[in-house]
Amino acid sequence: MKNKPICYVPGREIPEVFSGVPSFMGLPTIKTQEDLENSDIVIMGVPWEGINTNGPFTSAEMGTKYIRKASTRYGGYLPEFDIDVFDHFTGGDMGDVAVKNGDYDFTFNSIRSEYKKILDANKFPIIFGGDHSISYPLISEFAKKYNGKIGVIHFDAHMDNMEAYGEDKYARCSPFYRLYEDENVNPKNMVHFGIRGPRNNPEGLKNAKKFGATVITGMEVKIKGIAESIKKAIEIASHGTDAIYVTVCSDILDVANNPGGPADPCGLTTFELSLALYECGKARCEGFDFVEIYPPQDPNNVSGHVATWMTIYLLAGVTQRKFNL
DSSP states (O other): TOOOOOSTTOOOOOSSSTTTTGGGGGBOOOSSHHHHOSEEEEEEEEEEOOOOOOSSSSOOHHHHHHHHHTTTTTTTETTTTTGGGTTTEEEEEEEEEEOOOOOOOHHHHHHHHHHHHHHHHTTTEEEESSSSGGHHHHHHHHHEEEEEOOEEEEEOOOOOSSOOOOOOOTTTTHHHHHHHHHHTTGOOOOOOEEEEEEEESSHHHHHHHTTEEEEHHHHHHHHOHHHHHHHHHHHHHHTTTTTEEEEEGGGGOGGGOOOSSSOOOSOOOOOHHHHHHHHHHTEEEEEEEEOOOOGGTTOHHHHHHHHHHHHHHHHHHHHHHTTTO
């Protein structure tokens, strides 16, 4: 038989990595260009974990499966705003991009290629990871679409802007340094939001200052309030730009709100993050990713549910903006 099951064969094709995984929220699956054209909102997964920067691997690549699994419980209606996203938008799930363990070049090229299809079709992309390294190729392609006139709001406990991790310049602690260097990204329109705690290297703040990126610390958010803080972030990301990309690491949330992510205290509540993302959606957000969920440490998949909720709140803001609701 062709493509028979066999071990240790590079290039062997495996059509479905995870069998029986539902589509996000039970949306139609995207198999053809026609399916893509019929979907206003497009879900894509990136089941990737690159090098780990502390201890054993986290199984972040399983996040795409567990977010989808949690999502089937929900619809697109939010009573707080009396908005149902899918009264106004169609949606579809194109599945996971191809990845190759340990191979950044193959995986990042795969991300760029599939993501470009969504952008070229003028669809709203929702991407689930995976570790935070995937935001580099995603935002880099997003910036090309908008001819460099983009802002970035990066929700995270950590700067993720180290020049490299040892010799690895694409590690999960380095995507925003790569974006600082990207010819289509202006760091002055980048905001690192919610940064906090002792799991930050001093070079991170120095690098942000060096390139002109803004840092809004978790302490500042708590003291000034989420409404004022996100307003400031949106103003910076919007200045002279045509679109905003929003990227969320699960550890923007306090450890009490994020059992399936890094154990980082002093973070946002789910309410604070939902409000911030809703406001981003109402602004110029045209691209979104949610990364760094570790299913093995979260037996009830709480963080998968949280990721789904946060996505819907962002999309409610997008819906309100695009349909003048």
